[in-house]
Amino acid sequence: MLDFFRNHQRLMMMMLILVILPGLGFVGIQGFRGFFDESANVASVNGHKITRGEYDNAWRQQMDRARQMLGAQFDPKMFDTPERRKEMLDGLIQQRVLADETQRLHLTVSDDALRRALMADPVIGSLKNPDGSIDLNKYKELLAMQGITPDQYQEQVRYSMAMQQLPAAITQTSFTPKTLAQHLTELAEQQREVQGLAFRSKEYESKVQPTDAQIQAYYDAHRDDFATPATATIQYLVMSPATIAASANPSDADLKKYYDDNIAHYRTAGEV
Structure with missing residues (x-):
């Protein structure tokens, strides 16, 4: 089983993201309430407090995801800025507002919709048996590594899907021309492989030392490139x-003043 997780690290990361993001709104905000005093709250939304502990936990999760994606290139100073911390707080506030509105409207997701969403998950799909059924033992082991049970995970997914109904209701009312939609789809499906290659002049100064004759010969052969x-x-x-x-x-x-100032231009010398 451990070999399976080691060989599917990318799937594991997707599973972590799917588990963590709904947890910010479902487990994080609800689970830490009451453990901190008023002075430790960073925000208040409709009477619900967002504690310093919730904020720090969300911040650590974001930093961990960035560290996993960037690896050795990860630099905490690039992420730990006042702007990014404000974005994190704004995101928690928006999640709290969205969660409150979801509860106020009594939005929920049916068991059938939840089942389809779980089956469409590529991570869960990788646990299928040859007959198409899900290997429940692997499924439970995968969730146990995250410290949650299948029931807890399903409720998190259900809650996340319910919260997505409001934004989806707004975005789906917009109209996109068929040509633009097709163009965006083609762009989203395109892939590019880029490899950087840096040439630093200092690395070649000691290796390349042309003579004056070589420089003159190059100039004569490329005279047009230097012509202005x-x-x-x-x-x-x-x-x-x-x-x-x-x-x-x-x-x-x-006119009289100009004539007096320039009288020499209008005078003819005397002649005999």
């Missing part, structure tokens, strides 16, 4: 009688 096209900046002013007449209307005094 000829450019010119030209400024010009267009003047026409119509433009001048429209913009200037001098008085007689202005």
